[in-house]
Amino acid sequence: MNTKIKALRAAFPLTIPVFTGYIILGTAYGILLNSKGYSYLWAALTSIFIYAGSMQFVSVSLLAAGFHPLYACFMTLMVNARHLFYGISMLSKFQGIGKKKPYLILGLTDETFSILCSTQPPDGVDKGWFLFFITLLNQIYWVSGSILGSILGSFLHFNTKGIDFVLTALFVVIFINQWKSAPNHMPVLIGLSASVICRILFGSANFIIPSMIVILLSVTIFQNKIESRNK
Structure with missing residues (x-):
């Protein structure tokens, strides 16, 4: 079987949950963009x-305001800003990918990151093409929905x-699914507590970057403890 087709067949089932979310979210984005006078x-x-996704919803108001x-x-x-930390955690995953790496970096959304960091290619499936098709399929879903x-x-x-709230709803669903599937909830609790504390200290407009820094430092400090609980 062709290497690319084999990788595509292995990648597609993993992207079906993202398909349902991205079609709905993309449709909401397209409707919102059209309401401001911008065509398909x-x-x-x-x-x-x-x-x-989140920045595209924000970009609608930026375009409308000038x-x-x-x-x-x-x-x-x-x-x-969270993508800075996504990228750091994917350095080893993308090692040896070659010419596909720039696109994998471009296509690293929250949902794609969730799949890539928790999935390994099946035996006999090329890793580079496997990661590439997961990323590409997810973007196709988003573009189609938009x-x-x-x-x-x-x-x-x-x-x-209020239509842009669908993005928040998807994040909540992903969070609940990962909470149920993860044997160790320590990283999640670190993320939640750091976000809440930074939200109180820095306000809603400025808490994202400080909370990401706190999360990164906390996970690094407690790395051994987290890994031991995962075993």
Whole structure:
């Protein structure tokens, strides 16, 4: 069997839960973007080149208010700062991937990260293509949902207030599933406590980066204890 086809067949079942979420989330994003006067071409291009669910929802208001490069850059850093830590944890996973690595970095969303860090390619399946197709399929779902939502939004007219909450809802579902499946809840408790404390200390607009730093330091300090509990 062709190496790519074999990897695709192994990757596809793992992405089905993401498919259901991304189609709905992408549709919500497309509808929201269309409500601000942007066509399906904008939905497609932003989903291909930005491809950051939470930031894409934020970008709708940035586009509607008038684009300011410096502010947009700072806001992107604040909203997606967690990807800095995702990237660090994936260094060993992406080692030896070759030319696929830049795209794997681009396509590292929360849901893709969750699959990649918890999954190993089956025996006989090429690791590089396996990781590549998981990432690619997830992005295809998001782009498709965005275009679908934008097209639907041009025909359906309703109040879109609160529609961006679907992204928060997906995060909650992923959190609950990981809590149930994880034998050790210590990393989760560290993340929750650090986020709550930093939220109180720094406020809702500035707590993301400090909480990520605290989480990284805490996990590093308690690494041996965490690993021992996982055994």
